[in-house]
Amino acid sequence: MSHLVLLSGWGCDARIWQSLDGHWPTGVAVSAPDWPGYGARPPLDEPGDLAALAEAMSAALPTDAVWVGWSLGGLLAGALLDHLPAPRALVMLGMGPRFCHPQGVTEAELAAFRGAFRRDADATRAHFLRWQLGGEPAPRTAHRRLLDLLGRESPAATATLATGLDWLASLDVSRVLADPPCPVWRLAGEHDPLLAPEERARADIRLAEAGHCPMLSRPEAVAATLADIAQRPEHSLLEATP
Template sequence: MKLVLLSGWGIDARIWQPLAPYWPDGVEVITPDWPGYRASPGLERANDLAALAEAMRGTRPAEAVWIGWSLGALLAAALLDHLPTPRGLIRLGMAERFTDAPGCRVSFAELRAFRRAFRRDPEAIRQRFLARQLGGEAQPDQALQALTRLIGPRPPADTATLDAGLAWLATLETTGPLARSGCPNATLIGEHDPLFDAAALSEAEVLPGTGHCPQLAMPERLARTLVATARALLATGATA
């Protein structure tokens, strides 16, 4: 079984490293960076989904189950309209949308203001976002320190890439692409995720005792859950 793990806004593929010791035998894990992150070249137009699909084509085999976390889940769903359909898609820490939908705690107006503030002071706003998304963990300050040790203190992506990511958070949704592709899918959201409320949790498998970043809070349990969920999706696809 192949799993392709896709990271979220302002955080690169190193977010998956805590899970590395816990993958069972027979599971191949691929953790590509999005264009513009770390050594990956950025897109000529940072908000071009078609160009994003071409850049990611070789790193996301159709025979895999894709696991998108946060913005990564929105982008993975959007790319279903541009790439061969994978064997399954797991949305981790993401509902139907990020803003202005049942279960979303972030409004479109709030995200628009956040984007304006980001353009004035990108690094301060990135740090604010990181702190907010870790607010649901049992020890958020320690979680932020652990994340900083993992990905480093410097932004992992250029400003244009991060700004495009905020635009995608405001506009992308998962329901349409999933319906058009027929891709088997599942949603996992942390019990204390500060970005989503009870309405979103009611439509998801709830990860108890964690928030938006279970990779830091419960890596062993998350790895087991992702593998079990992926296997269930593969079984669904095989019998469809």
């Protein structure tokens, strides 16, 4: 039995992955733990402490699984490779070695977003949820699906979300990805509005007719792609390592 651990991104809890229910093939076990501070999980005493985050997540991130981190979840999963035993493989969905990029979301744009978040956290998060869906073939339909899964209330306290924005501004896993302790696969929607064109081009797999949230627009393709990676033998997993 192959095991996938699905890790959500900024502003969304683990319910985002429910869009893949019904699309998994036999032989694949799936878990989707929340990050501390999301859903029913209490936040960390020091929310920005990666070592504390690793300790809190260790039981949910076994070494015999493939970790799948979407968006900020991919950046955090990459950072946790410095703190936890490596998994069979890491899949980074919709994320490069860092969030900001001169041809993608620039540092100035993220700084402006963080300023807006300090002024009105709820409205800014709602704006982000719509913005990230801009690359989907039917953004309004994808937005309705997202709200059906998550509702309109924030799944995390403002302090937890603010820490996530700090991580988006500061985390850089280039060093880890240059010499990874496990195979690393990068997946991207071919129209992801949050990824620079060169980052989309570097992806090992590009999902057609999808943006930053392909689990909403192309759930069958996402489930099939992740299951294929999880079910590969060890030597085949190495094919995607940079």
